[in-house]
Amino acid sequence: MELTVITLDTDRPHTIGAADSARLVDLLWASAAPGERLEHISVRTGRPGRLHLGLFTVATPERTARSVALTIWRRAFAASPLHGGWRTSTAPPVPPALPTSSVSRKEDHS
Numbered sequence: 001m002e003l004t005v006i007t008l009d010t011d012r013p014h015t016i017g018a019a020d021s022a023r024l025v026d027l028l029w030a031s032a033a034p035g036e037r038l039e040h041i042s043v044r045t046g047r048p049g050r051l052h053l054g055l056f057t058v059a060t061p062e063r064t065a066r067s068v069a070l071t072i073w074r075r076a077f078a079a080s081p082l083h084g085g086w087r088t089s090t091a092p093p094v095p096p097a098l099p100t101s102s103v104s105r106k107e108d109h110s
Contacts, residue, residue: 002059006073009050041055056069
């Protein structure tokens with residue numbers, strides 16, 4: 001499991017409350033497609049007008065955990081009423097896709 005942190009900013013002095021955070025978490029869960037392996041979501045406020053999202057995802061043979069997290073975020077952001085006035089100020093770059101031959105699976109010995 002890998003953590004991807006995405007930071008949002010707005011020019012408006014807006015404070016995110018617990019209800020806003022809960023709605024954002026719900027939106028992110030709803031935006032995750034089956035098989036994207038979203039495991040946990042964290043929302044933390046920074047200074048007024050700044051928000052940090054933590055998406056914990058698991059890599060698949062086809063995609064890195066980070067690329068999955070960013071895809072979920074972009075899908076949620078495009079559909080969100082929160083979109084007005086907020087912008088993604090920091091997000092890690094999406095790395096190239098993993099070559100299939102370099103991915104090994106851990107065998108379950110239970």
